[in-house]
Amino acid sequence: xxxxxxDDEELIRNVIREYLENEKYEVLEAVDxxxxxxxxxxxxxxxxxxxxxxxxxxxxxxxxxxxxxKNIPIIMLSARSEEYDKLLGFDLGIDDYLTxxxxxxxxxxxxxxxxxxxxxxxxxxxxxxxxxLQGHTxxxxxxxxxxxxxxxxxxxxxxQNEHIALSREQLLNKVWGYDFYGDDRTIDTHxxxxxxxxxxYRDWIVTVRGMGYKFESDEKISS
Amino acid sequence: xxxxxxDDEELIRNVIREYLENEKYEVLEAVDxxxxxxxxxxxxxxxxxxxxxxxxxxxxxxxxxxxxxKNIPIIMLSARSEEYDKLLGFDLGIDDYLTxxxxxxxxxxxxxxxxxxxxxxxxxxxxxxxxxLQGHTxxxxxxxxxxxxxxxxxxxxxxQNEHIALSREQLLNKVWGYDFYGDDRTIDTHxxxxxxxxxxYRDWIVTVRGMGYKFESDEKISS
DNA sequence: TCCTTTTTTCACGCGATATTCATAAAAATT
DNA sequence: AATTTTTATGAATATCGCGTGAAAAAAGGA
Numbered sequence: 001x002x003x004x005x006x007d008d009e010e011l012i013r014n015v016i017r018e019y020l021e022n023e024k025y026e027v028l029e030a031v032d033x034x035x036x037x038x039x040x041x042x043x044x045x046x047x048x049x050x051x052x053x054x055x056x057x058x059x060x061x062x063x064x065x066x067x068x069x070k071n072i073p074i075i076m077l078s079a080r081s082e083e084y085d086k087l088l089g090f091d092l093g094i095d096d097y098l099t100x101x102x103x104x105x106x107x108x109x110x111x112x113x114x115x116x117x118x119x120x121x122x123x124x125x126x127x128x129x130x131x132x133l134q135g136h137t138x139x140x141x142x143x144x145x146x147x148x149x150x151x152x153x154x155x156x157x158x159x160q161n162e163h164i165a166l167s168r169e170q171l172l173n174k175v176w177g178y179d180f181y182g183d184d185r186t187i188d189t190h191x192x193x194x195x196x197x198x199x200x201y202r203d204w205i206v207t208v209r210g211m212g213y214k215f216e217s218d219e220k221i222s223s
Numbered sequence: 224x225x226x227x228x229x230d231d232e233e234l235i236r237n238v239i240r241e242y243l244e245n246e247k248y249e250v251l252e253a254v255d256x257x258x259x260x261x262x263x264x265x266x267x268x269x270x271x272x273x274x275x276x277x278x279x280x281x282x283x284x285x286x287x288x289x290x291x292x293k294n295i296p297i298i299m300l301s302a303r304s305e306e307y308d309k310l311l312g313f314d315l316g317i318d319d320y321l322t323x324x325x326x327x328x329x330x331x332x333x334x335x336x337x338x339x340x341x342x343x344x345x346x347x348x349x350x351x352x353x354x355x356l357q358g359h360t361x362x363x364x365x366x367x368x369x370x371x372x373x374x375x376x377x378x379x380x381x382x383q384n385e386h387i388a389l390s391r392e393q394l395l396n397k398v399w400g401y402d403f404y405g406d407d408r409t410i411d412t413h414x415x416x417x418x419x420x421x422x423x424y425r426d427w428i429v430t431v432r433g434m435g436y437k438f439e440s441d442e443k444i445s446s
Numbered sequence: 447t448c449c450t451t452t453t454t455t456c457a458c459g460c461g462a463t464a465t466t467c468a469t470a471a472a473a474a475t476t
Numbered sequence: 477a478a479t480t481t482t483t484a485t486g487a488a489t490a491t492c493g494c495g496t497g498a499a500a501a502a503a504g505g506a
Contacts, residue, residue, distance in 0.1 A: 123332055135439075136388035136431050148463055149433025149493095186465055188483065195484095209473070209482065371452055409454055411494065432462075432493070 001115065002026040002044060006036040006062065007051040007077065012100075016049060019104040020111070033057025033065070040066055047115060049107075051077045063094070067163050073114050077102075124159050126217045129201055131159060140199060150175070151194045158205065158215035167212040187213075224338060225249040225267060229259040229285070230274040230300065239272060242327040243334070256280030256288070263289055270338055272330075274300045296341045298333055300325075335386075347382050349440045352424055354382060363422060373398075374417045381428065381438035390435040410436075 003025050005016050017027045028043060030036040032054050039045065048066065052059035059076060066072065076097040095114045098107060124131040128141040136152065138145045147155065157175050158166070168187050172180055191213060195202040204217050226248050228239050240250045251266060253259040255277050262268065271289065275282035282299060289295065299320040318337045321330060347354040351364040361368045361378065370378065380398050381389070391410050395403055414436060418425040429437050 122336075132386075134387045135437065136434055150464070152433075182464095183466060185467075185483090189465075189485085192484065192486095207483070373453070405453095406455055408456065408494090412454075412496085415495065415497095430494075 001046050002028060003111065004028045004030060004036065004039055004043075004045045004048045006030045006033070006048065006054070006059075008032060008054045009051075012051070012077075015104065016107065019108060023108060025111075033059075033062035036062055037065055040070060040072070045072055047111065048072055048074045049077060049111075050074055053079055069164065071161055071164065073118050075107075075110055075114060129217070131155065138197075140201065145197050145199075147194070147197055150190055151197060154190055154194055158213075162215050162217070165208045165211055165214040169212075171212060224269050225251060226334065227251045227253060227259065227262055227266075227268045227271045229253045229256070229271065229277070229282075231255060231277045232274075235274070235300075238327065239330065242331060246331060248334075256282070256285035259285055260288055260292075263293060263295065268295055269341075270334060271295055271297045272300065272334075273297055276301070296337045298330075298337060344383070352440070354378065361420075363424065368420055368422075370417070370420055373413055374420060377413055377417055381436070385438050385440065388431045388434055388437040392435075394435065 001024075003020055005013050005020075005027060006029075007013050007016075008031050013029050013031075017029065020027050028039055028045065030039050034057055036048070036050070040048075050059050050063060054062075059078075063074060063076070066074070073095040076094050077100060078097065079100050095117070096110045098110060122133045124133070128139075130139045131137075132139070133156070138147055138152070138155065153175050154171070157171070168184050171187055172182065176182065191205060195205055198204065201217070204215055206214050206216055208214055224247075226243055228236050228243075228250060229252075230236050230239075231254050236252050236254075240252065243250050251262055251268065253262050257280055259271070259273070263271075273282050273286060277285075282301075286297060286299070289297070296318040298318060301320065318340070319333045321333060345356055347356070351362075353362045354360075355362070356379065359375070361370055361375070376398050377394070380394070391407050394410055395405065399405065414428060418428055421427065424440075427438055427440050429439050431437055
């Protein structure tokens with residue numbers, strides 16, 4: 001398990017590192033958003049602990065950019081608790097957040113909880129849309145939706161990469177396998193069928209023109 | 224499956240009860256730690272959902288005392304997430320925890336996960352379908368159903384993994400053993416025979432196309 | 447041993463699914 | 477507005493996966 005700690009203060013990084021390493025986690029560090037982004041694309045990272053207040057590129061922006069590429073769980077650090085509201089409005093699905101100062105134990109607790117939650121990601125649920133990875137079934141409003149194997153695989157891949165635009169090539173490689181050499185329109189057809197099956201949620205599969213598709217459940221937060 | 228819900232707020236107890244009963248669990252209630260302890264010694268309880276904040280005797284103390292007597296899996300409820308820190312320090316091996324407010328679905332997911340982890344079943348009974356693990360027998364409508372050894376093993380494995388889609392490979396590995404290298408049709412054939420023996424319940428073995436099979440008693444009726 | 451029961455293999459057929467392709471629609475560009 | 481590029485859709489065709497029955501192989505039981 002590798003954890004990336006992003007904070008401009010060396011003291012904080014060191015404290016966190018110490019506690020995490022004590023629990024046998026691999027720890028990487030980045031001083032700012034720029035560096036963090038580089039780390040993300042060059043290393044296999046399981047969790048990111050990200051400070052909001054940073055020079056150059058702040059936590060929000062960094063978060064956004066990371067999420068464009070990968071769906072790594074993120075715990076945010078903020079100095080003031082009021083920031084929480086702001087974070088919530090963000091809708092980029094942070095996994096947890098902590099206000100400084102925090103106890104090391106609390107940090108560890110969150111880290112463990114987030115990692116476990118993600119390991120056991122067995123149900124994806126938004127509103128009455130419920131995808132059960134264990135049961136291999138999709139239910140909408142308690143009604144089972146019959147999906148063909150490819151449609152199901154496709155949906156799972158989309159959900160595991162929510163918010164991320166996926167090219168047709170990437171979809172072919174990951175869902176169909178690297179040895180598949182087929183027509184691009186094949187994907188379109190499957191997307192069509194999947195959308196039909198998603199019914200009122202058909203728009204969650206967004207067309208990214210000139211690129212591919214992306215999955216985005218618009219979980220509107222009522223204010 | 225009997226679940227004990229311990230919370231001083233009636234509203235909470237009722238909500239939880241409703242959702243659990245909807246999933247065919249037996250539900251018992253206790254308003255405080257004292258009562259909970261009595262229930263534990265007088266009933267066969269498979270899981271406890273325990274609120275931390277309670278008058279008389281709080282969740283921590285109750286947890287401690289229950290654990291002195293029996294090793295029943297426990298899910299803790301707390302109002303504030305900061306409590307999690309405290310809980311961890313406790314090291315009394317809680318099985319899971321939830322912060323209020325939580326979605327009923329989330330609760331159900333945890334309940335199922337915990338029960339699955341701690342499953343040790345003696346009798347599986349749904350309607351007039353009775354599988355007796357001790358007696359190694361299956362009865363339907365009080366009529367003993369003769370199963371071959373493989374059919375029986377297969378059925379047990381299915382039931383122990385209810386609602387989970389099992390690939391052919393997984394079935395071969397777990398039921399036949401890792402050293403078995405057989406034809407895929409072998410499973411199909413056994414499924415066929417098992418289904419025949421299940422009679423009116425033949426549909427409880429659901430085909431998951433492109434994947435394998437899963438066991439599911441009585442499709443849930445949508446409310 | 448022989449006979450019975452159980453397990454495994456396998457080929458066939460059918461229905462479900464995947465893929466291709468032609469055409470329509472939509473969006474971007476000029 | 478016209479052209480070009482890209483995506484959506486419907487329908488035709490190819491392929492795949494599952495259920496089945498029958499028969500061979502293996503395991504048990506007298």
